[in-house]
Amino acid sequence: SHPKVLHQILGRPLIAYLLDTLKSIGITDILVVVGYQAEKVMNALGEEGVRFVVQEPQLGTGHAVQVAMSAVPPQSETVMVLCGDVPLISGGSIAALYRLHQQAGAAVTVQTVELPDGAHYGRVVRDSQGRVLDVVQSKDAADRPDILAIREINTGAYCFEAAFLRQVLGELEVSPVTGEIYLTDMIQLAWKHGRRVEALLDPDWPNLLGINSRKELAEATQTLRRRINEVHLNAGVTLMDPESTYIGPEVIIGRDTIIYPNVYLEGRTRIGENCVIEPNVKISESILAANVYVKMGSVITESRLAEGVQVGPYSHLRPLSDLREGVRVGNFVEVKKSVLYPGVKANHLTYLGDAEVGTGTNVGAGTITCNYDGVTKHKTIIGEKAFIGSNTALVAPVIIGAGAYVGAGSTITQDVPPGKLGLGRARQVIKERRQAGKKAETPEEVALTAGSLAQALNELNLTCSTEAVEKLVSLFISLELRTLEAFLKVATAENLALIRRMYAMEGQEPSNYDMLINLANLAAGLGRRD
Template identity: 40%
Template sequence: MTLAVVTLAAGKGSRMKSDLPKVLHKLAGKPMLDHVLTAAQTLGEATQHVVIGHGAEEVRKAFPDAELKWAIQAEQKGTGHAVAQALPDIADDALVLVLYGDVPLIKPTTLSALVDAAQNALALLTVTLDDPTGYGRIVRNDEGAVQAIVEHKDATDAQRQIREVNTGIMALPARFLKVWLPKLSADNAQGEYYLTDVIAMAVSDNVPVTALHPASETEVEGVNDRRQLAALERVFQCQIADELMAQGVALADPSRIDVRGTLKVGRNVSIDVGCVFEGDVELGDDVQVGAYNVIRNSRIGQGVSIETFCHIEEAVVAQACNVGPYARLRPGADLADGARVGNFCEVKKSQIGKGSKVNHLTYIGDATIGEGANIGAGTITCNYDGVNKFRTEIGDGAFIGSNSALVAPVVIGDGATVAAGSTVTKDVGSEELAVARGKQRNIGGWKKPTKD
């Protein structure tokens, strides 16, 4: 039996107080809908259908490369009506799994169990809440079998005492849906076509109804406002923190780490508070990450120490390097073993050779620095003429004095020295000393400016 996953993502989300469609609001750096689709992808060969409405084109554009079948719900007439929009593209012999684009923490293991239970039956996820206000109640008979789901607004006082509630997530054969959905009625308090009404239809047609339960309530919590989104963000980040610590990572405070992508770690990694990891990040063995660093799409090698308040993006840092504090490695920064980039330095699209040092207040852009070079404080590579970018090459063992400006394109040879304060516009040969600064004049009798 083929699997068709139908994710409902047509809601406006007015309580988010935003023009952005609700399912595109981000949790851990990616849209909530993305989390749901990723969980569904783990189920193997499945066709993914997404029902969109409010902000439909914006939702489409957010997933340009995904293999999705889109269905439009032009009018918001309830969950049953929403699923019906996708049904024409689903084969009669398929199994349908219904998910929600604003329920981002659903786990693949839970979905797999639900699908397994629905081969010739209707399987739904329920959860027991201390406060079930607002949720549809699971009505069971004396033998404990599920009979129906009654929405809160339509429930009697006795039914509102029931604490087991519907999550909305269910799986069932498409052939049943194609019979039951046309029979739905909007004669209820909301004036909508409830998907949950198919439960009573299943009971009436002697189709087995099985209720399963997620491992945690948070798996099935939906997002209606900013507070709920923030709460689920913390839940998700705490789960990641637990996984990292299980792998041996030392977290100074598990409640103060944010992973917005994939973080791979080696042995004996230490991460201080306030760090943010975005995209795909890899930390090698014995990496020490100081407080309040942002690392995005980068590889950090074994034994690297990253001091506080650094920003590292699309960079490669080899073994035993030291970075920061307050350093910025921009895309294309590539540090060889033992390189050092210190405080208030910026490196962009440049290679820093083995053991070379860029220690203070320096900009290195579009440059190649050899091994064992020393770049003095305040040095800049002048790589841009207002139109084009040019490269600077600095050889092995070169010494660049403080406050030097290297005007690209320029080559500084192996072992060369550039005197402090020089503006270098011509190549410097190996072992040469370049002095490129104006002659000092001392003027006697000069009067300092005074206030009027």
């Protein structure tokens, strides 16, 4: 159900490793012959800079080369054929095969290795002088134990003289056993035409065999992982446990960065110098500047972290998260498609999606940006040096101005101007609790009159003139505060302190009457929400 060459090794298709190796030694005109699920393979390799030839139907390796030759430039002198399922082959092995081919002036040069057991591979048959006469497929040698006893096998890598290849490809015949056309038959055709055949016995056999099972895929993954980790260790990166660290081939890590165990770094991730990546972290397609600290259990995808950023533990940065210098995102905080400007802190249990958060702003625990209305995503903008109290819901689209405060537990649906205090929560109600088996006793309530209000204001240090008290009684009664108890539930120390802070932010000192008028306004707002 899945093309073999697209199976993943450390986040990349296994054929991509072969393409990288070819490019590293200067081979740039690369034809990829595709057949089974051709479109999927072509889409996966669309950015690799290769050309494609479709083999349909798939009738073996010889048929694949017959199809591909139509796309080979006529001026080409040498054609190299390699298998796409050999990710570990080195540039040195490929170069050695080409070098022998050129030096010998051969029509065909084949790469071979000796195995402890020839297994299912084609056996290399030599004459008494050591010349390669043929490669016999194991399927075709079921009744020939002398052939199956041969330990030298063909890896599937060849160099051909291009003119000879064009001349005799049409002479390849279909195998009567498998119905396929074998490229290995080119060896016999070379001898038939009086041309020279060479073979390079390469000692690096563990890295020259194709991937034919999940076990072999896992073994290749471990080999590549160790190679990559060794490169980073030699470059000055500290890997606390290289055997449990998984770094993709395109990842770049700065010197003196420390990587703890069970870390996965994928794609084109870039990590600066002097960073710390704690255990159980996964980072994909992201850029981290110098001195970034990522704590345990965090996941970072397609994001940018500027210098000095701290993330985690257990944070989740989803695509297009942009954290500027010195930002701190703490435990169980999720960020998506948002910009957090320098110095922003969101240390606990917060979701910031489709948001811009200004420099120096503090976001309290339990804050969420309600960015989705069921149809469209909306943006939340928070100005610099704002303060968002705990357990706040910011219902987008909404703007919190610079220096504004949002009270804890608020649901904010309208913009809060710069420097103002936004509140959006229900009034707290405290009632007598009925005791089990007892009838609740209702205390006698005191009506709100000029006398009872004046006495209460004296106790609150908010004494007003008799005329002012009479006006306030009428105002409070119009707001349904008909009893002294109802008034005192509004005239709490917290609400009075809140009103004083509002005046202080404007650089003013309220009179007692101003305090009570604002208290009435607060009571009116709470009454509407009730």
